[in-house]
Amino acid sequence: MKRLMVLLLLALGMNVAYADGGKMAVPENAKWKEECGSCHIVYPPKLLTANDWQKLMGGLNKHFGANAELDARDNKDILEFMKKNAGSGERHSATSLRISDTPWFKREHRSVSPKEWVHPEVKSKSNCSACHKNVARGYSEHDVRMPGGKRWEEEEDDDD
């Protein structure tokens, strides 16, 4: 029975891990959730490179217009977690350090019209949960609802 449970657990874990593209597994870290999540949704570490996270965490006193300084210990712990789970390659990097400026983000959102980005329920590209309804539990294309409640029409997407 125990073995069966372990197998089931492994199978479930693999499902999440392999479902890249439609779904995105988000690793857990209490400090990251508490500190980053007290101001905005916690953005998955894989959406920027380790190098970008390092720059971002090194400039928290000027964090996109707000002071978000952490004490040295928390900063170090969170950065370690981000780097360990960071993305790689140019498509996950942006000189602005904004996830919404990375090639990956732009490609994934290429079909979203400018009108939808400035919709009062959306306002900002950083407002993931405006359309990704269960974003706190991870990303899934099936959860996407456009402003006004319209379901996202799935299209062929070969990107992950």
Added chain:
Amino acid sequence: MTAKKIALALLLLTGSAQALAETPKDFVAKYTTEAGAGFKPSAARGKSFFTKEFGVSKDMPSCASCHTKDLNSSGKHVITGKVIEPLAPAANPERFTTTKKVEKWLKRNCNEVVGRECTPAEKADFIQFAIEGGKA
């Protein structure tokens, strides 16, 4: 469980209970001590500090820019739009109960609005103001 283990568990439990037991008044007392002999916290001074326009940040000249002039109501971050829960303990019992949070936010916000870290005297005055109604 051995007696030793039980004792350890009890110690841990009471330790964490103590950590949670900080109150707004504890912070006023702590900062008053740090401010040095002869200092007496004043809600009136805290109020004028809170509404003073420091002119350091264009978008948030004073604390009230984001927190509003009534600490019993919710505020809004002028840049990010994030809703800020009330600061007055009467309206939000979670306020001024954890050293780490109090220090973190005072450091961030003082640096941003005042242009430097706040002094213990300023912190004591401000929290006293929040305790005594928090309406400017």
